[in-house]
Amino acid sequence: MKTTLEVQNLCKSYEDSNVLNDINLKVNEGEFLAIMGQSGSGKSTLLYSISGMDRPTSGKVMLYGKDISEVDDDKMSSIRLNKMGFVFQHSYLLKNLSIRDNIVLPGFKARTKSREEINRNADRLLAKTGIEGVANHDIKKVSGGQLQRAAICRALINQPDILFCDEPTGALNSSTSKEVMDIINTVNSEGTTVIMVTHSAKVASRADRVIFLMDGKIHDELILGKYNGEERRTSERVQKLSEWLEKQGF
């Protein structure tokens, strides 16, 4: 199995506090990894340090075998634009653009595909996420769930190798969360590697593997295997994960 991302001896400090301490982690191609831990345990710091949004203090981050921890800022921006997609708790869509224009923008910025191809990709993503009906709407005139679907489309417009998600359902109600997680599972089942930070056992139960951060280290991991959406198995996964989280003191 191919390794998409490998983290070697990663440490991250802010002034005099060590947030991450000698993290080693391999994420396989097509894997869905969830990162959990108490508030302040360093989950977002880990996500940002491995996705080039922030720099590790020491250690290496290898993307398909190439060290990206020390590339210059321009190269890192290009890697983020072309190889990585990002979804956060809030959609951060641009207010003066329509849903569709927000989605195609990173496609035009990347300058690797023709206008026609970018538009075709946008149409495919809008249909896949069920928001084609609001494509030309102002972002102030759609629901929170539709905004988050649009954020997922925008993250996928350049067909990234990895989708990084930081609390992607944190601002959504439970039925909208389920719909957004169904989309993320579909994207993953089509081959995109997903790395997601979440507080929620229900959301993390969609992942293949969950790691638990404590004291700046990976304290434990739980293998859940591929999610198949079947109701009974979903509740078994949540149950197994909740018991494991209880053991971690969560």
Ligand SMILES: Nc1ncnc2c1ncn2[C@@H]1O[C@H](COP(=O)(O)OP(=O)(O)OP(=O)(O)O)[C@@H](O)[C@H]1O
């Ligand atoms: N830019 C920064 N400067 C200084 N300290 C920071 C910075 N970013 C994060 N920290 C500190 O690093 C620690 C880990 O923060 P981080 O946001 O990664 O935790 P988290 O597990 O994602 O928390 P939460 O679940 O509350 O979002 C915290 O103590 C935080 O105060």
